[in-house]
Amino acid sequence: MKPLLIAGNWKSNKTVHEAMAWIEEFRDLSVEIRENKTVIICPPFTALAPMKQEIEKLSLPITLGAQDVSPFPLGSYTGEVAASQLKELAEWVIIGHSERRKYLGETDALLARKAHEARDAGLKIIFCVPDEKTPVPDGVDAVAYEPVWAIGTGKAEDPKAANSIIEAIKRKFSIPIGIYGGSVTPENVATFVSQPAIDGVLPGGASLKADIFASLITHAHA
């Protein structure tokens, strides 16, 4: 069984109260998570601390990730959350999601600085790219191939096509882990993770409901 990374990206969804309700529901589902699977939830910043506390209290096999990180160290950068602050709460961070590239105008140069900060603080990085041409900074732990047209549309990439693009990106930038994101569901997850170069998935919409996410984890077999 190859190792699999399953990272749920909640985006700008859920209040702390709703995040806590998700945790309770996920716990009640008692989903069996095989040893080869690393399950990550990336909630909004506001929910990281209370979720960490609850996950530890309930001993849930979930790791936390942030959805973004500051390109600056600690200091006078109003509104930013520095990598060392995140490291207290999360093990992973998503950098370069296409929504941040699109709505916040994040450039490759800015994303490289974010990756540098994250790496220095010891965070593990999931770096998102929309294609095989987009640069990936050094020291990234996992690359997520997310074609823009497949995000939130219900139209996922063809698994074989995703496999060849992920294989090319992993080879080009020497990245050990390549995952796919874009309309991943419990129904199609196995078609992706069974591809030889695909080491996991980054579901958005399918991570928002605990029962659907649990089903996605169960159906993720290579």
Ligand code: PGA
């Ligand atoms: P989606 O989002 O699963 O809702 O398509 C994926 C993502 O944007 O990471």
